[in-house]
Every structure is written in structure tokens, then in C-alpha cells.
Amino acid sequence: MPITINSQTYDLPEDNRVTLLDFLRHDLGLPGTKKGCDHGQCGACTVLVDGMRINSCLSLAAMHDGDHITTIEGLGTPAAPSKLQQAFVEHDGYQCGYCTPGQICSATAMLQEIANGWPSDASDSLEGPMVVSGAEIRERMSGNLCRCGAYANIVAAIEDVAAAEDAA
């Protein structure tokens, strides 16, 4: 079965060593997903697989046949950015920008996880309800390193979007 990426289907790579990350970056020309460590230690390669965030560097493309993958390119474009993408620009939620696609993919899924009522290490109660607080965002986003140290602005951007969604 082919793999679907941002609504387009592709054949899997021939070399079964190719990770999902390298498949995106090299084979498909979708370099928006970044490689920061290649070992699951930084989150730059975060993509969504059927809505769940994963580190694409620690996954073989061959294991994703039939899956639906969303990358940063699938979340928005310069002409039509997503709310989180806009909020990152507004809050300067980046500096060099290299961790940014991973942060945004991660945050997109994270807001859904909170909406699902999933707990985190920062949750006082495991049984909810779960709230979008600074402490929760920080713990839940800790799988995305930002060496530039844009954390405070990233959290502000996410809080903004969450608040707007809440109001809507």
C-alpha cells in the first residue's frame, strides 16, 4: 500500500533503511521537516501520523504503508498559514527557525491531546479535566528542543491560539 503525505500518495522507498524523515527530506523534496539529531532526541523531525505526533527520524518509511502523514507543509503555506503558524510569527516564536516546523507540528497535536483529556507529567490529577496552562504546555512541548531559546515566545504563541479556539 502506498503512503499518503499531505493528501498525496507516494510509493515507498526501495531501500528499506530509509527513515520516514529522510524519505520526506530527500526522496520527496519536503525538507520542511528538519533533522536535528536523527535519534529521537530533539523533536525537529516531528510529523503527524494519523493525527498523532511522532519523531519521523526513528521510524522506517517502510513501516508506514497505508498511513496518512501530515508535515509542516501540509499544515499551512505562506499564502495560507495555520493559526499556530501565524501566532509563531507574531510572537517571534523562533529565532533561527530550524526547530520551528517541529514545534508547530507538535503544538498542533498537543492541543488536540489536551482536548482529548489526556494527562501529562505536569497534570495534578490524572483524571482531568485537562487545561491549557503554561505548566502543561511546557511539559507537553518538552520533546521539542529549541537551542535558540525561543521557549517563552513559543508558549505565548500556543496560549494565544488555544485561547482563541476556546473563545470560538
Add this chain to the structure above:
Amino acid sequence: MSAHLKQDEPDTRNVLDGMEQGIIGQPLARPDGLAKVTGTAPYAAEYPVADCLEGVLVTAPFTRGEITAIDKASVLSMPGVVAVIDDERLTARAAQGTAGEAPEQPAREVGYFGQPIALVVAQSFEQARDAAKHLTFDYRADDLDDVPLDPETAGAEPQDGATRQGDLAQAMSAAAHSVDVTYTTEGHNSAAMEPHAAIAQWDGTKLTVHASLQMLNYNIAELADALGLQEEQVRLISRYVGGGFGSKLGISEETVAASIAAMELERPVRVVLSRQQVFQTIMRRSETKQRLRLSADKDGHLTGFGHEARVSQLPGETFAEPVLQSSEFLYAGENRLLQLEVARIHRMTAGSVRAPGEAVGMPALESAMDMLAQQVGIDPVELRLRNIPERHPSEGLPYSSRKLAECLEQGAKAFGWDSGARQPRQHRDGEWWIGTGMASAARVHNVAEARARVTLKPDGTALVETDMTDIGTGTYSIVGQVAGEMLGLPMDQVLVELGDTEFPRGPGSGGSWGASSIGSAVFVACEELRAKLASKAGVSTDELKLKDGGVVGGATLVELLDGEELSFEGHYEPGDIADDYTASGYGAFFAQVRVNRFTGETRVDRMLGAFGFGRVLNAKTARSQCLGGIVWSIGTALTESLLFDPVDGHVVNCDLAEYHVPVHRDVPDLEVIMVEERDPAASPIQAKGIGELGMCGGAAAIGNAIYNACGARVLSFPMTPDKVIAAMPD
């Protein structure tokens, strides 16, 4: 046409403040923002290049010796393998910042464990990575008993330029109060999120390399020198750089290797370092051992100031972590002894990591100052205020604009600093002791020669071109804002093109000098453009008021230009003024931490930094630089430490799982105060640097807060739980 300024005198005209556009300093969103958030900004390894081969570096599994033979056949028959590059021109180390020439050491002569020795090139990355692990070679390794690896026991050479003034020992023994303490700091890695990468293309006469570099103006010379080419034969492109923090100041091994391979194979070659290779082959910040001796009279006025430091470095390198840089001028004390020494050891190259010197020197100094305040029994903020010298304490130079007192005072106020008596263990929240601490910040100000071309197009828009890079610091923004302010254009009418050596040479991004230097070059070009426009408009330059694409109340730029294109290359050079003033950025940090009384874990509850760094060119990006610096302060204080194997000197924790850069959860709400300042001696745009100041002392505010919280005086950064519990009183 070109315009030149060599700054020998303070520029007190404050030209930018007299302009009409009103965008200078404004917190405008970055023009490169949408590209970054949508993943469409291309970084070095991401340019689509047809027919590109992939290279992976092979590294030495021993510490010192030489490669005697490389058996290329051991991998050439592997699937997809095209070549093994073991050319003599391969480099063994990264060039130091501003070297302007290639590192001398050949790759075959091994000086540290993990040094690159060859490049394996294959059709695909997977093939190259596997083959690189299979390359066999012969080598002669020196007996490790003969190889110095430990900075503690290796012999050390004193560095030139020590300061000796008066009699420190005498001052210490005569003083009402004195502190004599030794701090240690561990090695750091820049750990920029984008690993070092290059794609090299050779068309037979010209080499084009997309690389991840901070200083193209020097890098082009370094690469040309490494390859035996003329600079005209090389083009470097770094439009987006995924962080540098010093690690991309000089060309590193992958760029040279990719270039040699591309020339030899006459095909494009991409080489990207693995994260482990970034840790093992680029740069480390040296660990330090620092002795601080402070003596004061009964009121806390410093009478003696001693700061001696030992750092380490590989043989053959001149760089030595300049630990004492700001200690030279920050505080008073007529009896002074400042001396740096370097131990020669065979760990990987030591080099610049964000804020070389102050990043580790200031935390040690500011911790000792906290101990002194405690002894004297005064508020640590007050101790600093009492010791701000009138003139450079050993050179006698005046200071340029200095906002240290304002930062201390405004910071203390905004933080809600309690200036009363300070005793550890006054506040507890369950298992957690809570305390506060503060420290001063200082980072020397530098400027560098810079060129930029500013072109006014007949359609009334402007184009700025320079090979200056934006490594996340906001160059795209501030360059556009300086030009827009001067030419009366909103940001979307100014196109900024950076990171290409085909453009005029900028200063490079490093040492926090980027914004003030390139901003000044743009400023110089714009002054000339304004003069031209003034004469077209029939007014004097001083009278020329430009806003929103035209003369205020007069002709539009399009009308004035009347189909003509105007272009100037601005050339800015630091002048004699550097010899007349002591120029630096200053600041103050305040932190509240909690320390777990059982486990010694420390969490920062909140932190504030107040900084004075001259004119703020963009309040949004400048604040981001400050925030980033504070995050690095947290890492220095609590988590970051390179570990080296005692047997062979290799970097043990060579990845992002075990080298702990701060994560989201380590970073609380942060507050930044940017103190209003214009420094006419710093640059004609009255700006100083901000990229590094935010981490020059912040770790001490956290360390001092740990002491205030729980009574543990930890004499070693980072203050990991093991060290905190060892120092915690029962």
C-alpha cells in the same frame, strides 16, 4: 558608488532618531517569519540539487597518532559507493572564528579522538553511512600514557596580557572583608539545532557551496585557502542558518570535504554531520577553573580584585577561552591580578561557544561577589552599585555609555527584589526551598568592518544586499529597518538579501557585532542615498524628511528617481574610537528558584534580565535574543556539561539525550527589560551587541538563588542535583 566611514569619534548626531518613518526599534515581525513557520525556508542541506552524491565522514578511533594507510577497496565494492576521499587538503578541525585561513592540521595527523580522517561518498545517504563504518585503515596511535588529557595535571602556559597592579595579596590580608574561592565550570557544546552541512557544486571553474556558516566573509578565504583556489573561484551561500552560537564561525570539516569531493568527482556532493559528529569534531567551550580573590573595606568598596583562570586547548590552537574579558573593567579595586593560563591537552578543539569568556567568567565572578556581599552584610545589588568604577581600573579609559546602575535598579524594582537582610532557608513550599539571587551582566562590545549595498529602484523600493548572515538573530529585520527608517520606506518596501558571497562583504555574525556593524554599513550607504535624494528634491540633507515612499508633503520617491536607479555600497570600519573608550553591554539578572530539599533538583520559578545595549533596532528580535541568552544561562547554571573520557579524552555524552540543553519545562516565565540607551561611541547607529549579553552572568543569579534557597554554596557549574545535595547543609 561607495561610501566609507571609519569611526574615530562618537557619533552624537543621532541621525536615526531624527527620521520620519518611525520603524527603527519597532517590534516588527520578521520578514523571514512565514518562510520559517511553513517549512519553506531552505537551510544548507535542503537545496534541491540534481544528481547529488552523499558523503559521510569517517572518524579516528584513537586519540593521537597518524593514519598510515587507507584501504579504499574495503568499501569501494559496497553497493552505491562512489569514492573514498582522503585528499591531503581535508581538514582535521574547524577553523577558529575570523581565522581567514584554513586550519593547518592535515586529517591524517590525528590529534583528538573522533577526528575526521576521510570521506566516503555514495549514491545515497544510507549507503554512505554504512560504508563509512566499514572503511578500514592502518594507523599508529601514541601510547595514551604519553598523551596529556586532563587539564588538571597537564602543564599550563600563562597567556600574555596579564594585569598586575598593586599588591593583591597585601590587599587581601589587610582587608576588612575578603573572599578567596575557586569555581569550576564544565565544557559546553553550541548544539545549534541544524547540524553542520554543505552541498558543494563544481562547474570546472567555480565552486558553489551551500553551507551552514556564520561568517561568509572569512569563510570564503578559509575555504579557498583549504582548497588552493582563489576567492573569486568560490561562492558561498547561507541564506538560512539553523543556529550557530560560535560553532559555525569558521569552516568546518564537512564543507572542505564536500568541496574536495565535488571537484574530484565533478558531481554535486552533500555532507551533513551526524549529531554525534557535531559534538565530537567541531568545537567545545573549554572547561575552566577560576580563582577569585576579592577584598573590600568595611563598606564593601573593593580594594583588591583577583581573577585567575585555567582553560584548556589542543596543541597548535591559539584560541583560549577569554574568561577574564569583562573582569578587566567591570568593577573597581586598585590592587589587581588577572591571569589566564592554558593547559594543552588532546581533547577536541576548544573554540567559541556563545559569549566566549563571559559565559563562564561572569558566573564565577558574580558568585564570588555574592559571597562578598554576604560577608560585608549588604544587599548584593548595593555591593555592585558601590563598585562601578569611574574609569577603566587599569587602563584609565573612560567608559562609553554604560547602563549598569540603571539595569540593576530597574531590574530590582521590576523583579520585586527584597533588599533586606539575606539568610538562606527562609522560604519553604512543601519539599522545596525557595530563594532569590541576582548577578550583573557584562559583555564587551565589538564592531567589525562591514559592507552592504543599498539600491533604490525606480519603483521606489529598496534592495539591501550583503553576505552577512541571519543565524536567528534577526538580521533580515534590523537591516530592513535601518534602511527603511533612513529612506522613508515601510518594511514591505525593503527587500533584504543576505548570505551570498556574490554580495558585498558583511562583518559575519559572531561576537555580537553583527547588528551594529552591518547596520552601520547600511546606514552609511543610506546617508549617501539621502544626500542624492536631497539634491534631487532641492533641499539640504538635514531638511530631507522621507516617509512612506516620498518626501513628506512633497514628491514621491518614484517621482524623484524619475526612472533612475540609485545604488551605494556602504563601507563601515571600526576606527580609533575603540582605543579611546571602554565599550560594553551591561545588565542585571534576577532569579527565583526552588530547590528540592531531598533530591537537590533545582527549578527556576521566574527570571528577569534588564539589559542596556545601546539602541534597540527591533524590540521583538532584540527581546528574543535576550530570552535566548537567559535560557542559556539556565543551561549553564543547571544542566549543561560535556563529559570527557579519562582514558582517551573522547566526548562521552555526544548527543542531545545526554548533553542536556534546557527543554521547555526548564524555562519559566521570563521578563526582559531593555533599558533605553544610545551609545554614540559604539557605532554610528548607537547600537551595541545583544546576542550574548543575556548569558553573561545569569547562571550566577541562579547559583546565588540556590544558596539563598537552601544554603548550598555549590562551587561548580552546572549545579546538578548530585552537586547540590553534596553541598547542602543538613
Add this chain to the structure above:
Amino acid sequence: MKPFDFQRADRLEHAAQLCADEGTRAIAGGTNLIDLMKLQVETPQTLVDIHRLPLGRIDDTDDGGLRIGALATNTATAVHERVRREYPLLARAILAGASQQLRNKATTGGNLCQRTRCYYFTNIDQPCNKREPGSGCGALKGVARLHAVLGTSDECIATYPGDMAVAMAALGAVVEIADAKGHTRNVPVRDFHCLPGDTPWRDNVLEDGEIITAVILPPPVAGRQLYRKVRERSSYAFAMVSVAAIVALEDGRFTRADLAFGGLAHKPWQDPRLSALLLGKEPSAKLFDEAADVLLDGAQSYGENAYKIPLARRTLTAVLAEATGMEL
């Protein structure tokens, strides 16, 4: 990464048969195996993709316990309603580990089998008896910051790095293992991992061709459940020391004290002498200290990891104090 043959198992028995070959490895979430394959620490000739086998369910057992399928993701387990309510220790331990991205892929079986984070094990230019039997132990003379202080041997001082299994050990969970012939056997989590002894390459009791099918939790017990993980940074870091505890008091005396420790040994560490000491006694600072004496009796440090001995003592004290509501 070495080239390998990639096979997809469509049935459990098929997977087990394929895995009976020495050079074959099952891959589930891949978050540990691919990591190590890139470093050529693991060099399987064949990978058997088991991630779509129907082993992902989490079901109630007849006796009121819970059966967590080997392929249930860490996330699925941590958010499972009964886990949150009745086995909060397990949810807490999982949530304290790795990152959400990793937990979304990591599986029960893979997490149990994850290999040590010893820096010398993951660097093929260094000696390591676990990776290359007989080559020596780089950590012994090197940097042993992550390493074990209990149950070590001259051959290897590595730790089991995980969190989930520490909680499972305290909960008295059992690993269900199937082989190619369709036989299953159950091994308590506390006996699943091995001590290094003179077979440091052996992490656990799985034989070639055996596949973990589930972990079975016994019916929930009364008491406070706590998982405490001490780490160098506040998230996304392995434990320096961790403590899992289920503690109950009646009339001011311990009626339950099931404890397990992470970061101290090559396996989740349990010491039956601890509950023997605590049961029936009133909590006190002195008693906690005695418990730490028992735990750390025979502990041996190797340079950089010396901190683990006082840290384990302090963390145990903190956990017992919190669990019993004592102010120390």
C-alpha cells in the same frame, strides 16, 4: 545502518518463527531499535515488523486485573481510563519518560526490552562487554555517571534505563511471552531483566524466537501509589534515580510497602527486605533511614555515579514521607 531483510509478520506464530534466527529482530515502535541500528550497535540481518499484529489491546482480566498488549503504545496505556484511576503509578511512570512523540510510538514490549543508555555501549569505537563480549567495559575506567550501584559485576555496570518497568515491578505485574510453537510462559516483571553477572550481553530472559505478547497487572490494591523520578533536567531525560511505591497504612502502621527502584541497577531493583522491614511499623525518619540502609547495603560506586547512593537514600525518604503524609 546495515542493509537488512524486511519482513512483515502477519501472525504471532509467524513472527516468533522468524525471530528464532539469531540475526533477526522484531521491530515494534522502533524508537530504540532504529536508534541503535543507525549507530551499528544493533546490526540485524532481518527485521520482522510486528507493529500491526493484533497485540495492542488493553483488556480487563477475569480476576479484575488488566492485560496490556505488547503493542499497546505507552500513550495508550497512560491514558487508559483504568490505568489512570486504578494504577496511577503506571500512568505516572510512563508520563515521566521520554516525550509525547516517543510515547506515541513506544510499545509495552519495546519499552521492557529497551537497551541501556551507557555511553560506551552506544559508541562502537569504545570497548563494551555488552555489545562486544570480551572487549572490556569502557565505563569501569571511564565516565560512569549513568551507571549502576547495585547488582553490578566486573563485566558490566550498566543500568536498565526505563521507567514503565519500574512501576510494573512495584505493581507485581507479569510478562506474558509466546514462542514459535504457540507456547506461552509468564515471567514476573521483577524477574524479567537479568543482572549482568558474567553474561552482560543478556538484558533479559527472552530466548530467540520468543515474543512478548502482554503485561498483566494484578487486580488493583489499596494504598497510595507514587512514582518519583529525579533527573538533571525537568523533562525529556532519563532517571538519575527513580522510586515506584505503593504504600498503605492502617492504624498508623505500614500494611503495604511495595517499592521498586530505577537507575540503580541493570533491572528495576526490588529488595524483599524492604517491605519486611517496613510492614507493621510506624513511619518515622529513623525507619526511613533504616530502609535506605537496607536498600543500599552492598551498594558500590564507580567514580561519577557515587552520588546515586546518597540520592537514592534521599529520594526514598522523600517518597516514603510523601506516601505516609509525614512532615520531615
